[in-house]
Amino acid sequence: MKFRAERTEFAEAATWVLRTVGARATLPALSGVRMEVAGDRLLLGSTDLEISSTLSIPVQAHRDGVALVPGRLLGDVVRSLPNAAVSADADADRLHLECGNARFDLRLMPLEDFPSLAAASDDATPAVMKADEFAARVAQVARAASTDDARPVLTGVYVEATADELVLAATDSYRLAVLTLGWQQDVEGTVLLPRRALDEARRSAEQLGSEVRIAFEDSQVGFDFGDRQLVTRLIEGSFPPFRQLIPSGYERRLEVDRADLIEVVRRVSVVGDANTTATPVTLHLSADTVRVTAGSGEIGEAEESLPGVLEGDDLQIAFNPRYLTDGLDATGTQQVALEFRDDLKPAVIRPTDETDDSETPVDFLYLLMPVRL
Amino acid sequence: MRLVVTRCTVDYSGRLEAHLPEAVRLLMVKADGCVAVHADGGAYKPLNWMNAPNVLVDDPDRWVVTNSKGERLEITLLEVLSDTTYDLGDDPGLTKDGVEAHLQQLLAEHPDALADGLQLVRREYPTDIGPVDLLCRDGEGSYIAVEVKRRGEIDGVEQLRRYMDRLDRDPLLRPVRGIFAAQRVKPQARVLAADRGIRWIEVDYDLLRGRQSDELRLF
Numbered sequence: 001m002k003f004r005a006e007r008t009e010f011a012e013a014a015t016w017v018l019r020t021v022g023a024r025a026t027l028p029a030l031s032g033v034r035m036e037v038a039g040d041r042l043l044l045g046s047t048d049l050e051i052s053s054t055l056s057i058p059v060q061a062h063r064d065g066v067a068l069v070p071g072r073l074l075g076d077v078v079r080s081l082p083n084a085a086v087s088a089d090a091d092a093d094r095l096h097l098e099c100g101n102a103r104f105d106l107r108l109m110p111l112e113d114f115p116s117l118a119a120a121s122d123d124a125t126p127a128v129m130k131a132d133e134f135a136a137r138v139a140q141v142a143r144a145a146s147t148d149d150a151r152p153v154l155t156g157v158y159v160e161a162t163a164d165e166l167v168l169a170a171t172d173s174y175r176l177a178v179l180t181l182g183w184q185q186d187v188e189g190t191v192l193l194p195r196r197a198l199d200e201a202r203r204s205a206e207q208l209g210s211e212v213r214i215a216f217e218d219s220q221v222g223f224d225f226g227d228r229q230l231v232t233r234l235i236e237g238s239f240p241p242f243r244q245l246i247p248s249g250y251e252r253r254l255e256v257d258r259a260d261l262i263e264v265v266r267r268v269s270v271v272g273d274a275n276t277t278a279t280p281v282t283l284h285l286s287a288d289t290v291r292v293t294a295g296s297g298e299i300g301e302a303e304e305s306l307p308g309v310l311e312g313d314d315l316q317i318a319f320n321p322r323y324l325t326d327g328l329d330a331t332g333t334q335q336v337a338l339e340f341r342d343d344l345k346p347a348v349i350r351p352t353d354e355t356d357d358s359e360t361p362v363d364f365l366y367l368l369m370p371v372r373l
Numbered sequence: 374m375r376l377v378v379t380r381c382t383v384d385y386s387g388r389l390e391a392h393l394p395e396a397v398r399l400l401m402v403k404a405d406g407c408v409a410v411h412a413d414g415g416a417y418k419p420l421n422w423m424n425a426p427n428v429l430v431d432d433p434d435r436w437v438v439t440n441s442k443g444e445r446l447e448i449t450l451l452e453v454l455s456d457t458t459y460d461l462g463d464d465p466g467l468t469k470d471g472v473e474a475h476l477q478q479l480l481a482e483h484p485d486a487l488a489d490g491l492q493l494v495r496r497e498y499p500t501d502i503g504p505v506d507l508l509c510r511d512g513e514g515s516y517i518a519v520e521v522k523r524r525g526e527i528d529g530v531e532q533l534r535r536y537m538d539r540l541d542r543d544p545l546l547r548p549v550r551g552i553f554a555a556q557r558v559k560p561q562a563r564v565l566a567a568d569r570g571i572r573w574i575e576v577d578y579d580l581l582r583g584r585q586s587d588e589l590r591l592f
Contacts, residue, residue: 173590
């Protein structure tokens with residue numbers, strides 16, 4: 001394998017593919033990046049057995065071939081390359097890299113241990129979304145997924161794709177985010193995707209722009225960004241029947257400026273540890289004011305009020321501040337509505353207006369369990 | 374139980390020689406005859422003690438405790454501040470909270486807490502190296518060996534791996550997967566379990582017992 005590539009392009013490609021390099025002691029080959037020169041393109045690939053990434057860049061190819069390069073080392077090398085074209089030449093056990101006056105000689109890893117990379121099949125008709133729209137929708141929902149591996153099903157994002165609708169849902173049992181997006185696509189599929197895979201796809205979409213093609217298959221889902229692809233395996237198991245959790249009505253409804261409420265909750269919650277429910281923020285709702293308090297005699301206390309319009313009786317209800325601001329943040333519109341039954345039943349956060357700047361119809365809600373005081 | 378608070382000096386001779394200078398201390402004489410000299414600190418450990426059987430001669434100003442091994446504890450009482458005796462009655466003994474056994478029983482009743490669709494085949498499924506805590510089947514009919522611990526440590530993972538190896542020799546059960554369930558799984562045990570191809574799960578004992586958790590959840 002021998003090629004010459006443009007430094008910025010090569011470095012960016014190597015860095016991108018490093019995101020899915022694995023770290024399993026049992027299969028050291030996963031820590032490598034697969035490099036292949038075929039025709040006039042360099043193909044880079046890596047996998048952690050859950051997510052695989054592949055991309056290709058144009059190079060001046062001198063000799064076709066394949067090599068497995070230690071991922072971390074490759075990353076460190078490309079980050080420090082001087083500003084000049086990169087020449088690479090791999091023999092049986094070494095990769096020689098030259099860039100300007102710098103020379104690197106990297107020991108290769110045994111290629112035969114590296115698993116074959118998952119690739120999206122050509123049969124599946126992909127759904128096509130604008131990259132920024134895709135990134136924004138994933139960001140709204142994925143944050144509600146659990147990070148606790150003890151219940152793998154909850155670490156996933158539920159995706160239900162039909163010809164005219166895309167439904168995304170995620171929950172960690174304390175909150176639930178559900179987004180329904182109208183679209184016209186020739187796809188059909190209900191899958192549970194690892195949150196990490198969706199986050200990687202979102203990051204790539206944000207970085208690359210343009211569009212993303214999503215291919216739903218029986219055992220995997222592929223995200224295609226033109227010259228690069230992410231393929232993720234699915235999480236097995238059944239997602240909780242979330243639709244039945246959504247209350248059909250409410251007894252109180254608060255309309256409030258979203259950014260103001262986020263700011264107040266963030267400010268007030270500094271007297272507690274934002275990551276625990278041990279120090280919740282309490283919303284004291286009355287006809288035209290929301291008073292937010294937090295803290296205890298032991299640590300300190302804080303309070304701040306902001307205007308808000310309440311329909312229904314006064315209410316005092318407490319939430320985990322991070323979960324609350326996550327939901328408000330995800331809602332995206334200038335004004336939000338918070339619907340309540342009582343202080344122990346889940347609250348629903350919804351956008352109130354169509355100021356969401358997307359062209360497609362979107363329905364979003366965020367269900368949030370209160371904290372017992 | 375006789376408790377004496379006294380200003381005293383203590384001399385011990387036997388395996389070594391020890392002297393405690395004058396100070397206020399607590400002397401404890403238990404019903405079985407053992408004598409202990411406590412200071413107001415040092416957790417549960419006495420400064421000096423003499424296990425039963427021994428002979429205590431308790432003169433008003435001097436106690437001498439001796440035993441057959443030739444040890445001698447001599448306590449000189451300079452001032453007795455308090456001398457009380459209580460009958461504590463029979464001790465029921467220490468009953469350890471049977472969390473592990475109870476966890477196993479609860480998980481046997483609710484195997485779906487370990488994985489969706491899991492069904493119990495039997496508790497204490499016998500193998501020739503001892504019984505595995507739970508043998509279950511998943512929705513597709515494949516067998517899963519479950520080891521239940523209160524604290525999930527490396528040796529528990531190894532133990533489960535051995536059971537899996539044994540069970541795997543049975544063509545009717547093969548292939549047997551493993552789940553390592555504990556209230557808390559130590560990081561080293563997590564790494565080892567992943568390495569051995571075993572899933573680990575932290576189970577919420579209180580939740581399993583149906584005790585009302587203070588946390589409100591959607592489901």
